[in-house]
Amino acid sequence: xxxxxxxxxxxxxxxxxxxxxxxxxxxxxxxxxxxxxxxxxxxxxxxxxxxxxxxxxxxxxxxxxxxxxxxxxxxxxxxxxxxxxxxxxxxxxxxxxxxxxxxxxxxxxxxxx
Amino acid sequence: xxxxxxxxxxxxxxxxxxxxxxxxxxxxxxxxxxxxxxxxxxxxxxxxxxxxxxxxxxxxxxxxxxxxxxxxxxxxxxxxxxxxxxxxxxxxxxxxxxxxxxxxxxxxxxxxxxxx
Numbered sequence: 001x002x003x004x005x006x007x008x009x010x011x012x013x014x015x016x017x018x019x020x021x022x023x024x025x026x027x028x029x030x031x032x033x034x035x036x037x038x039x040x041x042x043x044x045x046x047x048x049x050x051x052x053x054x055x056x057x058x059x060x061x062x063x064x065x066x067x068x069x070x071x072x073x074x075x076x077x078x079x080x081x082x083x084x085x086x087x088x089x090x091x092x093x094x095x096x097x098x099x100x101x102x103x104x105x106x107x108x109x110x111x112x113x
Numbered sequence: 114x115x116x117x118x119x120x121x122x123x124x125x126x127x128x129x130x131x132x133x134x135x136x137x138x139x140x141x142x143x144x145x146x147x148x149x150x151x152x153x154x155x156x157x158x159x160x161x162x163x164x165x166x167x168x169x170x171x172x173x174x175x176x177x178x179x180x181x182x183x184x185x186x187x188x189x190x191x192x193x194x195x196x197x198x199x200x201x202x203x204x205x206x207x208x209x210x211x212x213x214x215x216x217x218x219x220x221x222x223x224x225x226x227x228x229x
Contacts, residue, residue, distance in 0.1 A: 042204050042219030104158035
């Protein structure tokens, strides 16, 4: 497709489980971002990739969160030992450059029971 | 301190009327960018309009315009001739080079409802 694709759209898991969320950016976009949006809030920055490397991971809340982008295209956000407070919509965005317009996907809604 | 403040949790407007969504920001950078995004119930964030801090003219994109008042640090979104499809959450966001030009900081949003 032409836009940013995120899977799964919905994920329900139990506390303590491991979760992976996938993002397929717009073809050719070198920059990829993950944001987290809690209920009633605006999105909060998690991590930014330029190519394959995480150029800025200052928004990751703790070491249970990790993200990879091994070939500079698809990215996976990984959450270990999930907690109820991790429940949120995880948004992925891509852009043609570091300061270009961000194009967002529809998000992955994570619910931790 | 909040970087982006949107003081209107919800707005209700009659179809075809104009509506102004408020946004104030806080930065010590001289160069920065301001954005408005629309988030319909599908969840996707849709870019609407951008204003650079050095832009002398207020940004316009179709029915959207940005009322940029630099001295007041405000960047209000104006939607003219509102339509039922404008009902959505609206987020103001800022990019500050000193905080990492790749980051957008978002406000808490305003839920706009257009009544027929």
